[in-house]
Amino acid sequence: MNEILNFLLCGVGGQGTILASDVLVNVGLAAGYHAKQAEVHGMSQRGGSVTSHVRWGKTIHSPLIGAGEVDVLLAFEKLEALRNIHSMRPEGLALINDHTILPLTVISGDGIYPSDEILRDAFSRVSSHVEFIGGEEIAGSLGNLRVANVVLLGALSSLLERSSLSSSKCTPETWLKVIAERVPSKLIDLNRSAFQAGRDAVGK
Amino acid sequence: MIKLLSGNEAVARGMWEAGVSVASAYPGTPSTEILENYAHYPNVYAEWAPNEKVAVDVAVGAAYAGRRGMAVMKHVGLNVAADSFMYSSMTGMEAGLVIVTADDPAMHSSQNEQDNRTFAKFGRVPCLEPSDSQEAKDMVRTAFELSEQFDTPVLLRLTTRICHSASPVELGEQYTHTSDPKPFPRNPAKYVMVPGNAVKRHPVIEQRMRDIAAFAESFPYNRIESGDHSLGIITCGIAYQYAREVIPEASILRLGLTWPLPVKMISAFAHSVERVIVIEELDGFIEEAVRLIGIKVEGKSIFPITGEFDPRVVRESAVQAGLLPAAASVTLPEVELGKLPGRPPVLCPGCPHRPTFYILNKLKVPVNGDIGCYTLGFIPPLKAIQSCGCMGAGIGVAHGAAKAGSPEHHVAVIGDSTFFHSGIPALINVVYNHSPVTTVILDNRTTGMTGHQENPGTGFTLLRQEAVRIALQPLVTALGVRHVQTVPGHDVAAIEKVLKKYIKLEEPTVLIVEDPCALLPEARRRWIPLEVLADKCNGCTLCFRIGCPAILKSEEMDVKSQRPKALISTDQCTGCELCAQVCPREAITFRQDERAGELA
Numbered sequence: 037m038n039e040i041l042n043f044l045l046c047g048v049g050g051q052g053t054i055l056a057s058d059v060l061v062n063v064g065l066a067a068g069y070h071a072k073q074a075e076v077h078g079m080s081q082r083g084g085s086v087t088s089h090v091r092w093g094k095t096i097h098s099p100l101i102g103a104g105e106v107d108v109l110l111a112f113e114k115l116e117a118l119r120n121i122h123s124m125r126p127e128g129l130a131l132i133n134d135h136t137i138l139p140l141t142v143i144s145g146d147g148i149y150p151s152d153e154i155l156r157d158a159f160s161r162v163s164s165h166v167e168f169i170g171g172e173e174i175a176g177s178l179g180n181l182r183v184a185n186v187v188l189l190g191a192l193s194s195l196l197e198r199s200s201l202s203s204s205k206c207t208p209e210t211w212l213k214v215i216a217e218r219v220p221s222k223l224i225d226l227n228r229s230a231f232q233a234g235r236d237a238v239g240k
Numbered sequence: 241m242i243k244l245l246s247g248n249e250a251v252a253r254g255m256w257e258a259g260v261s262v263a264s265a266y267p268g269t270p271s272t273e274i275l276e277n278y279a280h281y282p283n284v285y286a287e288w289a290p291n292e293k294v295a296v297d298v299a300v301g302a303a304y305a306g307r308r309g310m311a312v313m314k315h316v317g318l319n320v321a322a323d324s325f326m327y328s329s330m331t332g333m334e335a336g337l338v339i340v341t342a343d344d345p346a347m348h349s350s351q352n353e354q355d356n357r358t359f360a361k362f363g364r365v366p367c368l369e370p371s372d373s374q375e376a377k378d379m380v381r382t383a384f385e386l387s388e389q390f391d392t393p394v395l396l397r398l399t400t401r402i403c404h405s406a407s408p409v410e411l412g413e414q415y416t417h418t419s420d421p422k423p424f425p426r427n428p429a430k431y432v433m434v435p436g437n438a439v440k441r442h443p444v445i446e447q448r449m450r451d452i453a454a455f456a457e458s459f460p461y462n463r464i465e466s467g468d469h470s471l472g473i474i475t476c477g478i479a480y481q482y483a484r485e486v487i488p489e490a491s492i493l494r495l496g497l498t499w500p501l502p503v504k505m506i507s508a509f510a511h512s513v514e515r516v517i518v519i520e521e522l523d524g525f526i527e528e529a530v531r532l533i534g535i536k537v538e539g540k541s542i543f544p545i546t547g548e549f550d551p552r553v554v555r556e557s558a559v560q561a562g563l564l565p566a567a568a569s570v571t572l573p574e575v576e577l578g579k580l581p582g583r584p585p586v587l588c589p590g591c592p593h594r595p596t597f598y599i600l601n602k603l604k605v606p607v608n609g610d611i612g613c614y615t616l617g618f619i620p621p622l623k624a625i626q627s628c629g630c631m632g633a634g635i636g637v638a639h640g641a642a643k644a645g646s647p648e649h650h651v652a653v654i655g656d657s658t659f660f661h662s663g664i665p666a667l668i669n670v671v672y673n674h675s676p677v678t679t680v681i682l683d684n685r686t687t688g689m690t691g692h693q694e695n696p697g698t699g700f701t702l703l704r705q706e707a708v709r710i711a712l713q714p715l716v717t718a719l720g721v722r723h724v725q726t727v728p729g730h731d732v733a734a735i736e737k738v739l740k741k742y743i744k745l746e747e748p749t750v751l752i753v754e755d756p757c758a759l760l761p762e763a764r765r766r767w768i769p770l771e772v773l774a775d776k777c778n779g780c781t782l783c784f785r786i787g788c789p790a791i792l793k794s795e796e797m798d799v800k801s802q803r804p805k806a807l808i809s810t811d812q813c814t815g816c817e818l819c820a821q822v823c824p825r826e827a828i829t830f831r832q833d834e835r836a837g838e839l840a
């Protein structure tokens with residue numbers, strides 16, 4: 037177990053990255069770590085790129101992670117994954133949602149959305165721990181696209197356990213308790229299913 | 241009890257614990273959530289003021305009346321409130337007065353990155369700077385105690401990273417502050433700042449600052465953390481966290497009170513170490529003061545004066561300056577990606593501002609913009625705004641350009657909340673000094689950019705009490721504008737017709753464009769996605785020019801033009817019908833049922 041675990045969440049405004057990072061930092065606290073979280077507000081909420089930093093450890097000073105020191109990249113969108121690739125530590129873990137949101141610059145013809153080959157090739161140069169997951173696809177099969185973020189958290193929880201990155205106190209129950217505290221009560225079962233589906237999707 | 245709180249939530253908690261009686265603010269990133277959170281505590285009074293100057297006057301009034309008053313704003317809000325900030329320093333008050341400034345290094349959501357510690361020095365006001373959420377909470381109470389002990393306003397300076405970072409906080413009890421209101425003081429020598437009285441007050445506040453400087457020598461938030469004596473770091477605020485993380489061996493002098501400075505403490509610290517550096521974001525504020533003491537110090541020659549710090553910025557700067565060995569440098573993954581397409585913020589799908597900018601772009605007139613979501617009207621493909629400086633500036637700039645003989649008709653665009661904030665005096669000027677400026681007030685029934693705060697036009701207060709809804713058209717008419725019309729925001733033809741008429745008139749004109757923000761619950765209930773009829777679409781690209789993120793390029797090409805047909809993203813489209821209105825071939829369906837979205 038590392039002394040400090042650095043998570044970078046990235047995506048597009050409106051994808052639920054803020055709820056996900058709120059869950060992540062509170063799971064860290066529930067598991068006995070000191071934890072801090074930092075997010076970007078403001079203009080970026082209007083469909084722009086968003087990032088959120090979460091850190092778990094014995095003592096955390098900075099709420100921000102310096103580039104090159106991210107242990108776990110949780111990307112909600114593929115272009116945003118690439119945009120943040122330089123934040124990663126070599127051989128860090130990347131969990132990438134296989135989902136495309138075209139930016140206006142691409143729709144208007146001023147830019148080209150990078151292909152999956154470029155994405156996979158780039159990440160293979162940084163780490164051999166790169167996982168893709170169809171968050172929207174799984175959430176859609178559960179009947180609500182908005183739980184894609186919890187699908188990703190489920191997958192992340194499983195990967196952390198498997199790679200022994202997190203403490204043994206980070207059980208699925210810990211995660212589910214934190215999630216349940218943050219979603220409307222009528223949606224708890226749906227979120228529970230989404231979390232489990234995420235775990236199953238990366239379970240080999 | 242320990243709870244994870246953002247800096248803003250922590251300040252709100254601190255306000256409740258400190259027994260703030262009256263809190264007033266104007267929303268502004270990164271400070272907005274402070275009052276939003278505070279308003280949820282039991283039995284508190286908090287309000288959105290129309291602007292920051294009013295907010296400070298309101299807090300001053302409470303403090304004159306013997307109750308704790310607080311005003312909250314983003315850094316540029318203090319520019320608006322500067323006049324009130326300065327007189328409050330001159331008078332002092334009967335109970336505590338704290339003003340929160342939330343500075344925005346890196347300009348995440350601002351037009352500049354001014355360092356408001358300079359205001360503290362300028363105004364003869366002490367400045368407190370927390371380094372995490374715990375201190376953000378605790379320092380609110382400390383600020384009130386300091387304010388009452390020294391009869392001074394206190395500036396509590398936060399930065400975006402403090403406001404929007406969450407860290408664990410040990411919660412305290414509510415501090416029962418004497419809450420009986422006192423009769424308003426009859427003390428003109430102190431509270432009536434005519435020259436004869438002000439002349440006598442100035443030496444008083446100069447002495448006050450000398451007293452606080454002496455107090456600062458033993459102020460617990462100024463502390464030395466002894467380490468290796470080869471390097472001594474003076475730091476404050478969030479920069480303290482980066483210093484601790486990146487150079488943990490060094491000796492540190494952490495300043496919680498960054499104005500006035502503890503000169504003896506700094507001198508003693510400097511003499512105990514071999515090399516003194518200051519790590520502070522933005523200006524070399526502490527560095528300059530330390531140099532004036534006569535101490536050899538480095539700061540801005542090593543660390544940037546622009547932007548926000550993070551561990552990487554501090555580490556790489558320190559390596560460059562030889563404070564850390566070259567091996568401490570962190571190399572980044574070597575992946576060549578070329579230029580990735582940007583993802584700038586955009587007007588949301590269904591935004592009621594979009595039709596106005598579509599027409600303004602078509603009319604090719606110079607548009608002087610303002611601060612709010614609608615500033616995004618400058619982004620391609622709408623490209624409809626040519627200037628934007630600060631809240632309330634657009635109307636005055638348009639008037640000035642018109643008076644200077646600018647050959648085109650000027651249009652000023654301003655939001656509803658911004659019009660109440662500082663647009664009204666500028667419009668009065670257009671009427672009084674008469675210029676043919678067309679002012680467009682984009683009334684989306686909320687304060688949009690900062691996340692839907694109430695304002696004088698919404699009919700509700702921050703505490704969710706019903707309020708008089710100040711109507712714009714009668715207000716504009718009362719200011720003496722003879723040509724004023726209100727049209728619905730989604731009605732492209734009506735907006736075009738009125739604007740075409742107004743830009744030919746040699747008189748002040750005002751167009752009010754009214755429709756609720758598409759993200760408001762009442763608007764969300766009406767969302768229903770539209771559809772492109774692929775057999776009718778010929779790929780003319782007109783609908784791409786409205787800059788709606790919900791309109792995509794289909795993979796299907798029009799056979800004749802060999803251009804992609806349009807495709808509407810059903811999970812983004814709200815059914816605002818702007819695209820349907822601009823489509824010349826009726827290839828986009830209008831809403832079938834006005835209520836369809838509500839039924840869903």
